[in-house]
Structures are given as C-alpha cells and as structure tokens.
Amino acid sequence: MTAEPVLAIDVMGGDEGAPVTMKAAELARKRYPELKFLLFGDETVIGEHLSGLPKLAERSSVVHTDVEVKGTDRPSQVLRTARRSSMGLAVQAVKAGEAQAAVSAGNTGALMAMAKLGLKTMPGIDRPALAALLPTMGTDSVMLDLGANSECDDENLIQFALMGAAFARIVLGVDEPKVAILNIGEEELKGTDEHKEAAEALKIASPGLAMEYTGFVEGDKIGRGDVDVIVSDGFSGNVALKTAEGTARLVVELLRRAFRSNLFSIIGFFMSRRVLKQLRSHLDPNAHNGAVFLGLNGLVVKSHGGANIEGFANAIGVARDLITDDIAHRIREDLARFEERRAVPEAAQ
Structure with a gap:
C-alpha cells in the first residue's frame, strides 16, 4: 500500500457539487489522516471552501477546470470534453499514476464511459x-x-x-x-x-x-x-x-x-x-454509498448523485479500503487460481 494514498476528487460532480464534496473530503481526512487529495474543479469555488478547512488544504492540491459534466449529458457528448472536465481529469489522474483512485458523484453513464475508455480492463477481465x-x-x-x-x-x-x-x-x-x-x-x-x-x-x-x-x-x-x-x-x-x-x-x-x-x-x-x-x-x-467499477486498471468509485456529506465521505472510505487491501492484486490472484482449478479435470477434483 502507498504510505499516503492520493484520491482524485471530482469536486463539481453530484446534485450539490462543492458544498457536499468539500465537506465530505474534510470528514474523510479526519477519519483517515494518511489520505491526500487532488481536487478537480473551479479553483475559485474550491478555494472558498478550503479557506475554512485549513487542515484539508494542507493535504490537498487543486487542479482548475471550469468544465463539469452535467447529469443530463450523454456519454458520447462528454467523451469529447473528457480531458477538460473535472470528472475526466480525475480519471486521467488515476491513469497517470498521480492518484490511486478517483471518486465522483457525477453522471454514472459518463463516468462509466470515461473509466472504461481511459483505464481499460485488467488482463483476464473481459468487461468491468x-x-x-x-x-x-x-x-x-x-x-x-x-x-x-x-x-x-x-x-x-x-x-x-x-x-x-x-x-x-x-x-x-x-x-x-x-x-x-x-x-x-x-x-x-x-x-x-x-x-x-x-x-x-x-x-x-x-x-x-x-x-x-x-x-x-x-x-x-x-x-x-x-x-x-x-x-x-x-x-x-x-x-x-x-x-x-x-x-x-x-x-x-x-x-x-x-x-x-x-x-x-x-x-x-x-x-x-x-x-x-x-x-x-x-x-x-448514504450508509451504503460507494459503488465501484471493478476490473479496470485503476480504481473508480461512484457516489450517489444525491449523497449527503456523510454519504460522499463513505464513498471516499470505500476507495481508501480498496487501496489499502490492494483489490487489483486480489482479483489477479483469484483469476489465476480459478484458471488453475478449471484446468484440472473434474474427476481429479
């Protein structure tokens, strides 16, 4: 596990956007002091929130973009602006190794399309x-x-x-x-x-x-x-x-x-x-928040669009747990073990 895992947060995603995601990041920071954050979104809006959250500011870096994915946007539309949107930049940070996971409460179809296109599937996995x-x-x-x-x-x-x-x-x-x-x-x-x-x-x-x-x-x-x-x-x-x-x-x-x-x-x-x-x-x-796209070469966690502060913080917690226990390694081991078992004739088993 990385000593200080970095999470890429789509600050602008979700029904409420920054008012929820920023306070949720602060709550997650209190729960998991080892975390660091890459915050993607409008730097003016993010800065206003960070001014009242000095400890979160110490653990965060801000990447500015004024392009956000709306809930009504079609996946085919957002792929054209993926490299400039807060959601797309968060996924790209995982691909580039700058973050170990991305967390977004934005448009599910758009996030799915960006994650599949940007990260591709793991060896041995046909579909995420x-x-x-x-x-x-x-x-x-x-x-x-x-x-x-x-x-x-x-x-x-x-x-x-x-x-x-x-x-x-x-x-x-x-x-x-x-x-x-x-x-x-x-x-x-x-x-x-x-x-x-x-x-x-x-x-x-x-x-x-x-x-x-x-x-x-x-x-x-x-x-x-x-x-x-x-x-x-x-x-x-x-x-x-x-x-x-x-x-x-x-x-x-x-x-x-x-x-x-x-x-x-x-x-x-x-x-x-x-x-x-x-x-x-x-x-x-909100108590069960944090869906995950499994089978990709990188972690992407999807929060409910209407999640509250506690709910989005729980989604961040899911990402943190999967990083800590290295789910990609576990999946690779299980795939290899399954193929070994399948190769043995049923009568021998």
Whole structure:
C-alpha cells in the first residue's frame, strides 16, 4: 500500500457539487489522516471552501477546470470534453499514476464511459462490472453488475463472481464470501445456458478458491442476506437494484402515512421513534454509498448523485479500503487460481 494514498476528487460532480464534496473530503481526512487529495474543479469555488478547512488544504492540491459534466449529458457528448472536465481529469489522474483512485458523484453513464475508455480492463477481465453494497436482513451484500453490461456470457458472470468475492472480502470482512447467481429459480435446470455454464464452472472450482459458490438465488431472496455476493448481468442487476430502492421508499412512505392517520397512530409513532430511526438508518443509501467499477486498471468509485456529506465521505472510505487491501492484486490472484482449478479435470477434483 502507498504510505499516503492520493484520491482524485471530482469536486463539481453530484446534485450539490462543492458544498457536499468539500465537506465530505474534510470528514474523510479526519477519519483517515494518511489520505491526500487532488481536487478537480473551479479553483475559485474550491478555494472558498478550503479557506475554512485549513487542515484539508494542507493535504490537498487543486487542479482548475471550469468544465463539469452535467447529469443530463450523454456519454458520447462528454467523451469529447473528457480531458477538460473535472470528472475526466480525475480519471486521467488515476491513469497517470498521480492518484490511486478517483471518486465522483457525477453522471454514472459518463463516468462509466470515461473509466472504461481511459483505464481499460485488467488482463483476464473481459468487461468491468459496477458493484455496490445492498442492505439486507443480515449484514450488507455485494451485488454486481448493476448496469455496466446489459448482456453477459458465462465467462463474464464467472469473472463478476471472482471480482465480487474479492470486493466482499475487503469491504465486508468475510474470509470466504458466499456467492450466488441471480436467476428465475433456485433449481439447477432453470435459467439461460450462460447461467448454467457459469454455475457449473463455479461449482467445480470454488472449493479451491477463497469463496463458497452456493448456487442460484431468486430476486425475493436478495434481501434475506443469505449470501454475500449476488452475481447478475447489468440489465437484471440494475432492475433488481432500482426495485429494491423503490420498495424501501414505499415502505418508509406507507409507515409515515400510517403514523399520521389518527391520534393513536401519532402516539404510537412517538413510542416507536427509536426503532423507526434504526430502520431509516439501515435503509439510508448514504450508509451504503460507494459503488465501484471493478476490473479496470485503476480504481473508480461512484457516489450517489444525491449523497449527503456523510454519504460522499463513505464513498471516499470505500476507495481508501480498496487501496489499502490492494483489490487489483486480489482479483489477479483469484483469476489465476480459478484458471488453475478449471484446468484440472473434474474427476481429479
């Protein structure tokens, strides 16, 4: 690990921009004093914030640009200005080795396009995958891919499983994560040929890897927390993620309406405030913030666009953890070990 990791921050990204990202960087600095920051954005705006954050200023360098990627911009449009935007410059800093990771709350499609084009995929990885944490009844689970690849073959799913397991070992602290493939049923005969072939390969090889392949998992089982890593193509994964987020908002809104319906409900609300606060905290996306593009020659962490200060600081924390534990090295080791296991005949295993 680098003694003083440098993080490239897209200060202008997100719904709020600098007012959130700068205070979040200061919060992350307090949590992780070893970090240094490259701050990309309007130097006048950044300077105004740094004037009130002297300790952050000591650990930061500012790179000026007045070009920012908006949420409505198309990836094809922003690629033409990538080298001049705060988002593009942050990714380029990782490519040039000036920073060990980039963190942005900006346009997801644009960040994905810039990261894939600028950093390219690691040897042995065909496509990068977007991975994030999901709240469950137990501990959090890792899910990937969440939108980077709408169609995937069996090799892609296998690679996602290996990358997700490496990610879970670092972020969740699980030595041998339980891995499952999202499918329309738990039976081995269900699913596409790609699902079946990926499942067969993982079942044979996983006993020799730092993971446990448990089979297929259905969408209604995601929230139970029975598995640590859920593998999917980007289309299904994104639909599942948005459905889960929408369901969480539905539950919170129905509870809010129920507690306001009459006097007895209001009294019940005041008696249940502590439990409801715990529920809201558990479902808060800021507590699970920090999606990662896995499989690239460099780290890029995507924060929710609407993340608050705590949420963006958590995304910075995810980047810091992945640098500390060298996730790229872990993925390379797991890929090599999987290929060794796959090369051994099933009967011998």
